[in-house]
Amino acid sequence: MVHGNEYKLRALEQGSIRVSLEEIPRGRVLDRHGIDSLTQGQREPRVVVFPEIIQAKEEASLLLSQVIRREPEELFRYLNGEAGFLPFALTKGQVRQIQELNILGLMVQEIDYRYGPKPLAAHVIGHLGPISDRSLLERLNNLEGKQYKLSDLIGKSGLEYFYEGVLKAGEPVSMVRAHVDVYRNLIAGLGIKKEEDRDTGRQDLITTLDGEIQRAVEEVMDRRVERGAVVIMDARNGDLLAMASRPNFNPGNVALSLPGDHDTFLDHCTALYQPGSIFKVVVAAAALEEGMVKPSDTFVCLGEHDHLVRCWHKPGHGPITFEEAFAQSCNPVFAELGLKLGAEKLITYAKAFGLESQKIIGYPVSRDPRQDLDLIGKPYSLVNSSIGQGPVLTTPVQLTAMINVIVNGGMYIEPRLVKELRAENGQTSRHFSLGNSHKVISSETARELKRLLGLVTTQGVGKEAGIQSYGSAGKTGSAELAGNTDRVNAWFCGFAPMESPKYIVTVLVEEGVSGGLTAAPVFREILEAILDHPH
CATH class of the missing domain: 3.90.1310 (Penicillin-binding protein 2a (Domain 2))
Structure with missing residues (x-):
């Protein structure tokens, strides 16, 4: 009475042979x-065999080999092994021919495969x-x-x-399940x-991922991004609609990816990188919010001869307004603003923008302790930090959530990746609520930043990210790599459409030329693909 079900199952297993169709x-x-x-799992027909039941194994191997075009010796080994299904794909014609063979202990069944080809x-x-x-x-x-x-x-x-x-x-x-007696004969x-x-x-x-959007992202990345990441967020609620990393691997055949690059299995979307000039969004937000700068304020850029930090534009921009400096991503202007703000204020704003929170709802990745915004306050760090270099480290997901603050009128929304767990009866067993939110900047500052981000794609260094029919906005980033190489980690982070934004998109292309030339076109191609097919 106490162990009745257990013994019933044991008796069933002892008196039968079973093959999983999954x-x-x-x-x-x-x-x-x-x-x-x-x-992308799928159902495919396969030959199911019960070797203990098949009588004339050599004859069965020969007949089967003529249908599925495998060597009889290879099939004979399967028919002498354990009960299971053969790993060979079948055409409709082959399925019909195998059924016509009518061999006891051999049949065709649909098998549920967990992984598809892509x-x-x-x-x-x-x-x-x-x-x-x-x-x-x-x-x-x-x-x-x-x-x-x-x-x-x-x-x-x-x-x-x-x-x-x-x-x-x-x-x-x-x-x-084949029900057999003690001699393994069918009952x-x-x-x-x-x-x-x-x-x-x-x-x-x-x-929270959208299958069609994820597929569109991966198709573009297969053509354009050898190493890097793309993150897409729903601008309304912080849900992550796509997360893709390169280099890629097939989870259905991990052995094919070994040995691979050291970061083949790394989720680049949650890995730490220097953000380069995308961090200037935080500097701009803090300076505008604190009343330290107005769009029309004028600065002077001396290019590679500037006393604080050299500008990417070697001849220098000369006299330049703040809004022009934002659109052109002028380094000396943001270094000057960083010094004016001071490390304490800059750290406070960066944390408020979520650049130290690695939390993603439903995706409990381990926190990387290398991320420490307090290092901005260390001696000789503030100037480099103000242009997203030095000790500043962020993830693509964090930068996506940061830009979403501007789209949402100054509110930060925690990113979410899992919506719910669903039991076999279709009922929700656990729901993951939308992320917490908090105010980072005023709606006026957010509105001004949105306008400035629009200038980047219409007049500035991010023109390659412009989408004519919908309008787009964003910020480029070109983070220098160790070793004085001429390659950079190229970023573009922005949103579209310009009016009533739907998607926040971050593109990282490792070892690119620049954010404007390498990442911005990828951003445009992805958004054109998903905006033209509303989801």
């Missing part, structure tokens, strides 16, 4: 609509891997409340790792039956 029994990672699987958001979703040792197996069985076996695959990174205990299924959702009347299980202990993960 490659990896696991909950799905879905896009924000709860429909599009980001792993999964989306690989770095965010993460990848699976084997349980490395028995101590980990023991720890999993104690922690997760589910039964693990050494042969199971578990989450090793990303959402697969963070939500391992939620996604893991106790049983496949469908299987075929008359029971035979081989397909079973469906609607209570497998798994849950689905509903992200």
Whole structure:
């Protein structure tokens, strides 16, 4: 009476042979609509074999080889192995021919594969891997409340790792079971039956990512970005609609990416980089908010001979207004403003803009301790910090949320990546609320910054990011790399449409020429793709 169900299951397993019709029994990672699987999993017909039931194995191997065009010897090894499905793709014609063979213990069934040929958001979703040792197996069985076996695959990174205990299924959702006697002969009347299980202990993960937007981003990156990141945020609520990193990998075949670059599996969207001139947005916001500068105030830029910091425009801009300096990304002007503000004020504003919070709702990545805005206050750091160099480190996600402050009238909204967990019955088991918000700057300052960001794409160094039919705005960044190389980490961070912005987009291209020449065109191409197909 106490262990009745357990012994019933054990008796069933002892008197039958089963084959899972699911490659990896696991909950799905879905896009924000709860429909599009980001792993792009699909159903494909495969040959299912029960070797213990197949009588004339050599003859069966020969007949099967003539249909699927594999060597009989290779198939013979499968027919002498364990029950399972063969890894060979089948055409509709081959499916029909195999069914016509009518071999007992051999059939065609649809198999649910977790990964398609081009999964989306690989770095965010993460990848699976084997349980490395028995101590980990023991720890999993104690922690997760589910039964693990050494042969199971578990989450090793990303959402697969963070939500391992939620996604893991106790049983496949469908299987075929052969009922046999003690001599492994099929039992008359029971035979081989397909079973469906609607209570497998798994849950689905509903992200905020938009499958179509993510796909559009990755298609552009495959053409234009060898190494870098793209982040897209919903301007209304801080939801992350796309997160893509390069170099890429296929989570369905991790072995193909090994050995790869040292950062192949790194999520560049949440990695720290010097932001370069994008940080001038913070300097401008602080100076405007504190009343230290007006758009028409005039400065003098001496180019490479400036006494504070050299300008990228070597001859110098000469007399230049603040709004022109913003559009042209003039270094000496922002160095002067940084000194006028002082480190304490600049640090306060940078923190208010979220540039020290690495929190993303539903995506608990470990905090990188190298990010420390207080280092701006160290001796000889303020000038370099004012142009986004020196100790200033930010992530693409943080910069996206920073620009969103300007779009949202001065309010910071915490970014969100996961919306909910959904049980097998379709009910929400856990909801992740929208992010907290706080006031950073006045709506007047935000409105002025929005206008200045518009000048960057119409008159300044970001013209390549201009989108004629919709209008766009943003800021370039060109962060110098160690070793005095002529390459930079090229940034463009901005929004579109200009009126009633929908999307905040950050583009990082590592080892580019400049933000205006390298990242801005990628920004434009991505937004043209998604604005022309409203989501």
